[in-house]
Amino acid sequence: MSNLTEEFPSISSNDLKQYLREMLFIRRFEEQCNIAYRAGLAGGYMHTYIGMEALASGWINSIRKGYDYVITAYRDHAHALLLGTDAVAVMAEIIGRKGGTAGGKGGSMHIYDPENGFYGGWGIVGGHVPLGAGLAYAARYRNEDRVVLNFMGDGAANQGVVYETLNMASLYDLPCIFIVENNEFAMGTRLEYHAADPELWKRGQPYNMKCERVDGMDVIQMRKDAQRIIDWVRENQKPYWVEVMTYRYAGHGAADNDRQLYRTKEEEEVAWARDPIARLRKYLIENNIMSEEAIEAVEAETEAEALAVLEKAKESPFPDTDEVYDNIYTDMTPEKGH
Amino acid sequence: MSNLTEEFPSISSNDLKQYLREMLFIRRFEEQCNIAYRAGLAGGYMHTYIGMEALASGWINSIRKGYDYVITAYRDHAHALLLGTDAVAVMAEIIGRKGGTAGGKGGSMHIYDPENGFYGGWGIVGGHVPLGAGLAYAARYRNEDRVVLNFMGDGAANQGVVYETLNMASLYDLPCIFIVENNEFAMGTRLEYHAADPELWKRGQPYNMKCERVDGMDVIQMRKDAQRIIDWVRENQKPYWVEVMTYRYAGHGAADNDRQLYRTKEEEEVAWARDPIARLRKYLIENNIMSEEAIEAVEAETEAEALAVLEKAKESPFPDTDEVYDNIYTDMTPEKGH
Amino acid sequence: MPNMIELSYREALQKGIVEEMERDQNVFLMGEDIGRYQGTFKVTRGLVEKFGQRDNRYNLRILDTPITEAGFAGIATGAAMAGLRPIVEFMTMSFSILALDQIINHTAKIHYMTNGVVKCPIVFRGPGGAAKQLSAQHSHSMEGWYAHVPGLKVLAPSTPADVYGMMKSAVRDDNPVILYENPGLYAIKGMVPEDDAAFTVPIGKAAILREGKDISLVGYSRMTQINLEVAELLAKDGIDAEVVDVRSLLPLDTETIYASVKKTHRAVVVYEDWRSGGFGAEIAARIGEDCFDDLDAPVLRVGGLNVPMPYARNLELQCIPDADDVLAAVRKAF
Amino acid sequence: MPNMIELSYREALQKGIVEEMERDQNVFLMGEDIGRYQGTFKVTRGLVEKFGQRDNRYNLRILDTPITEAGFAGIATGAAMAGLRPIVEFMTMSFSILALDQIINHTAKIHYMTNGVVKCPIVFRGPGGAAKQLSAQHSHSMEGWYAHVPGLKVLAPSTPADVYGMMKSAVRDDNPVILYENPGLYAIKGMVPEDDAAFTVPIGKAAILREGKDISLVGYSRMTQINLEVAELLAKDGIDAEVVDVRSLLPLDTETIYASVKKTHRAVVVYEDWRSGGFGAEIAARIGEDCFDDLDAPVLRVGGLNVPMPYARNLELQCIPDADDVLAAVRKAF
Ligand SMILES: Cc1ncc(C[n+]2csc(CCOP(=O)(O)OP(=O)(O)O)c2C)c(N)n1
Ligand SMILES: Cc1ncc(C[n+]2csc(CCOP(=O)(O)OP(=O)(O)O)c2C)c(N)n1
Ligand SMILES: [Mg+2]
Numbered sequence A, B: 001m002s003n004l005t006e007e008f009p010s011i012s013s014n015d016l017k018q019y020l021r022e023m024l025f026i027r028r029f030e031e032q033c034n035i036a037y038r039a040g041l042a043g044g045y046m047h048t049y050i051g052m053e054a055l056a057s058g059w060i061n062s063i064r065k066g067y068d069y070v071i072t073a074y075r076d077h078a079h080a081l082l083l084g085t086d087a088v089a090v091m092a093e094i095i096g097r098k099g100g101t102a103g104g105k106g107g108s109m110h111i112y113d114p115e116n117g118f119y120g121g122w123g124i125v126g127g128h129v130p131l132g133a134g135l136a137y138a139a140r141y142r143n144e145d146r147v148v149l150n151f152m153g154d155g156a157a158n159q160g161v162v163y164e165t166l167n168m169a170s171l172y173d174l175p176c177i178f179i180v181e182n183n184e185f186a187m188g189t190r191l192e193y194h195a196a197d198p199e200l201w202k203r204g205q206p207y208n209m210k211c212e213r214v215d216g217m218d219v220i221q222m223r224k225d226a227q228r229i230i231d232w233v234r235e236n237q238k239p240y241w242v243e244v245m246t247y248r249y250a251g252h253g254a255a256d257n258d259r260q261l262y263r264t265k266e267e268e269e270v271a272w273a274r275d276p277i278a279r280l281r282k283y284l285i286e287n288n289i290m291s292e293e294a295i296e297a298v299e300a301e302t303e304a305e306a307l308a309v310l311e312k313a314k315e316s317p318f319p320d321t322d323e324v325y326d327n328i329y330t331d332m333t334p335e336k337g338h
Numbered sequence C, D: 001m002p003n004m005i006e007l008s009y010r011e012a013l014q015k016g017i018v019e020e021m022e023r024d025q026n027v028f029l030m031g032e033d034i035g036r037y038q039g040t041f042k043v044t045r046g047l048v049e050k051f052g053q054r055d056n057r058y059n060l061r062i063l064d065t066p067i068t069e070a071g072f073a074g075i076a077t078g079a080a081m082a083g084l085r086p087i088v089e090f091m092t093m094s095f096s097i098l099a100l101d102q103i104i105n106h107t108a109k110i111h112y113m114t115n116g117v118v119k120c121p122i123v124f125r126g127p128g129g130a131a132k133q134l135s136a137q138h139s140h141s142m143e144g145w146y147a148h149v150p151g152l153k154v155l156a157p158s159t160p161a162d163v164y165g166m167m168k169s170a171v172r173d174d175n176p177v178i179l180y181e182n183p184g185l186y187a188i189k190g191m192v193p194e195d196d197a198a199f200t201v202p203i204g205k206a207a208i209l210r211e212g213k214d215i216s217l218v219g220y221s222r223m224t225q226i227n228l229e230v231a232e233l234l235a236k237d238g239i240d241a242e243v244v245d246v247r248s249l250l251p252l253d254t255e256t257i258y259a260s261v262k263k264t265h266r267a268v269v270v271y272e273d274w275r276s277g278g279f280g281a282e283i284a285a286r287i288g289e290d291c292f293d294d295l296d297a298p299v300l301r302v303g304g305l306n307v308p309m310p311y312a313r314n315l316e317l318q319c320i321p322d323a324d325d326v327l328a329a330v331r332k333a334f
């Protein structure tokens, strides 16, 4: 541990403990999401972040929370939780209740919490990427020093609008970090089958932009890389393109129940050896930061918390039927009736 | 000259004479287009290729005409003429007559001649680029050895759909050559103002694809580069991304009459020193391939031909009003009337 | 009479695709996750094994594409220009919004802009409308916009036999065709010809699925199933409803629709898309224009609520027209 | 009464933009060639000199963009989410097809999907419909599709004063607004308040531009100008036409439209978009539905021919509705 604090003084032992707790909570929370889905409480498309927790944790723990902007696609629970969104509100949204972050109107794919800097939660693959650049435009316009974390998937990184956005982000010096969560799959399609060159870090190169590939399975390394990149972008007011290597242990979404269509059990086992939570756990024990028992206690606590969150969310009622016309406009309702 | 034939035996003196004649004819033809536009015979958007003739000439004289496929945007007269489309039919289209390549329904931007391998003639910036890859897909599907010349502008090279297409062209081994006609302007916007990195040849690199920048103002060099690339693509059945440097002497289109909004007179003069026709002319004289007088004769002939073309095109009647419903479907008309 | 077999809408659709692929080597499929993953709504289940190899990097006849709707719609269109006959699946029709420029500005106009020289035989298909809690970005009905565009044909079959026969007609058509499905239809069952590969259902013909004399219920796609249900309910009240299944939105068979209205003197037009500005408005406007003297009541419409689709199931169900909504409109017509 | 000044539609539009940019620092413009090149239709002439520097690499308040409609519509939307108030010019509305996914799936839904927390105050504007011989890919009318989408407001003013006042209302509105212009309107002249920066024209109100008792001519954008012409011609025949300028398609002021029809008992709806499936169908369907008992004749429609726009001028003119086409419809109504 002494190594780490020397090399990177801004990460304290307490920080590491916090990351473990957060990552454990996210995983337990999403296990409850799956339970809710199987119980018919959640519907539609629901995508968990299991295996990818270190990625969002490293990045989001490196920004000025509530000041910097964060935006992502539909695999969005972790980002919200890490930003400090009330877990019960997130769960209530996932099960479509009035107490949800969007009053039950959005569901798992559309969590928002602008007060904490979280701008969603978007379902069209690649579609939110220009929005993220637009948030950066607003920061630039107002001469603030905010940065934007603009997350997308490896599959999303093929969408044309991404490259339109990279060009403009670079032309206009936007403080926007494009983060490809490369979890090796776009739904049922492997990286090699959807990307002509699987080294996605190269995709930003033609736009006069810094580019690199980093590891997203080691939260400490992720945290260091994230801090370095964020500091650079804040300082230099220019965009950055980062490919982060990770893995999606779960199926694409809760409805994907035949992973053998696109990968083997053996492959999954190999990937599990990189589990970011197990890795941090090991690090903490080996470096005498936490004992096995202390960790087990946190595990038990987060598990109980996640369970309580689902129970609490279930207490929230369904939206009232007359809310269906609300908040479509700020100042009027659309014409009513069938 | 001996150098050239030794180095590149497939270009004969007669070929060079042909290129000169073609380039001169294209230029004179387009001067007639401008006259027709100012006279109110042509309308809408009309874009000339003046200054860029060597580019299309070098490429199109390197393919198997009528077998390989060619597709481009709205700046399309030269491509059609080089492929052997009847000049009167092209001019008749430009002035909206029944005898036009599209019966007067398309105009300058939409010249087609599939029999000669020309698939248009498209008006949405960047929009035809996937179509060109689709032509290549058909060739690949049928196991033919056709290649596709897929031309686009530097401005078009920012459109997202281009990058979606590059990725797929590389994934599926499509024999498609993406040719960026970099004439330094997208309408009134300079290259440096619309492309974050003006070295557009880099844009294909992230897609596991050969990429390069070549000169399009020297028809001999263009012809050599084109042949080399075409041969490689035909042989290897893979896509290729080429940036070709050129310049647009004219305004963006016939309606653009204030070029000072985006460039100086001095800049234009410097660019005129690179005029591809003057360059080839000089080469032919210096290498004793044609005399000054012989060239002047060709100049006079092509001028007269172009004039005759416009006169002949004017003889073609306007489309009949009842044609308005024709050829929208192969087997029916849309519902008629207002 | 051919032998008949009971199939789901999904199976019938696949049967149509497979028969056309077997008949014509130029027919191929492309879309996201249609091959190895078997298709999100499983319409293409088993096809990569049948027409390709799971382990190939790609299969030209069953082409798995990246998530680039505009790009692959354009590639398919280019291939069609050169004589192939692509069938393009959109995972949902909502995603076809990203390909609209390709379809509207390119595919639909090629034949016209080449003055009839180039044909563009291509089918775009996929589920439109609400599935179940897919919320605001994934629940669009797109058929009305497509049916507005000259150069396209637009089909919205409501039964297994129709989707089977119309899929086959669409593939054989030399024009671009949109085959508009609905997630709520895939599981419904019906009788389909078993071994009559020549069977097709014509494009441009509406069908009377139930004769009646008191009111015409005019709809398409899943709403036709609702209309059939409503007709049974109305029968109990002594109202004899005729169910007109539009099936083909472009071209629109106004002859059949008008004949029904001229008989019943009353019409309700039912569609799932947002009520305001949906294609039902066109159908209603035409009836109003051309059957004015035959009408005993205004042409009423039942459409989806004019709101982005909410996630919560109770709100979602509220938005999609159901039998009660149609019944309420019918009551207004008397 | 404010001082009035005669301005062209183009000048009035620019006046509205400039006043709002001066009033609110958060208002900025973006689009292709709007700055240095002064705008293709010259609506933004002089603005880069006023709000920026010609030689800057870019100007944050007058932003020249690359030709990437989807990308910049999205960037503008993101900026609006964070509190700026962008005005986005599409060089023509035809090109907005490339940005539809951004506008429909993102811009229009943000307020809803955040359950009212995030506002998205943004204006998309540009010319729609035919200019002169721009042919099939450059002549689209897009207003009907936008007016179909909950979450958007859609305006189509027909006079200089209205475009001035509605532009200002659009910028001040906290919702996304589409301001739909028409190339044929830019040069028309009219009186506009000269120095009343507080002047606005409300969103959601139709205007009666000419009172009449015999028939209602209902239209918007350039077609209103045609309707005024037709009304004068009809007056000579002793027919007293009322000209209803819809102005706002979403929200639609059915109250004013219905009141007119209830008075005249006859209506012709006129729009430039393809007749079949255009927004005129919605207007006609509503009148048919809600004014049934007041109608002495069917609600007739006059729309553009259902064909891709041809290049040849004679064919093009044939496609766009003109006074004769409207007159023919009026005659059918009597
Ligand atoms: C435009 C669009 N096309 C298709 C889909 C359906 N879809 C949802 S997620 C997904 C896979 C995306 O993969 P990736 O970007 O790698 O993100 P991941 O799910 O791995 O986080 C697809 C195809 C969609 N939502 N939007
Ligand atoms: C999608 C789209 N946006 C805008 C336009 C208007 N437009 C026509 S040509 C052009 C400039 C294109 O420049 P470039 O691609 O460099 O080609 P060049 O004209 O130089 O040959 C623009 C903006 C269009 N036709 N299509
Ligand atoms: Mg992925």
Ligand SMILES: [Mg+2]
Residues within 6 Å of the ligand: B153, B154, B155, B181, B182, B183, B184, B185, B186, B187
């Ligand atoms: Mg250019």
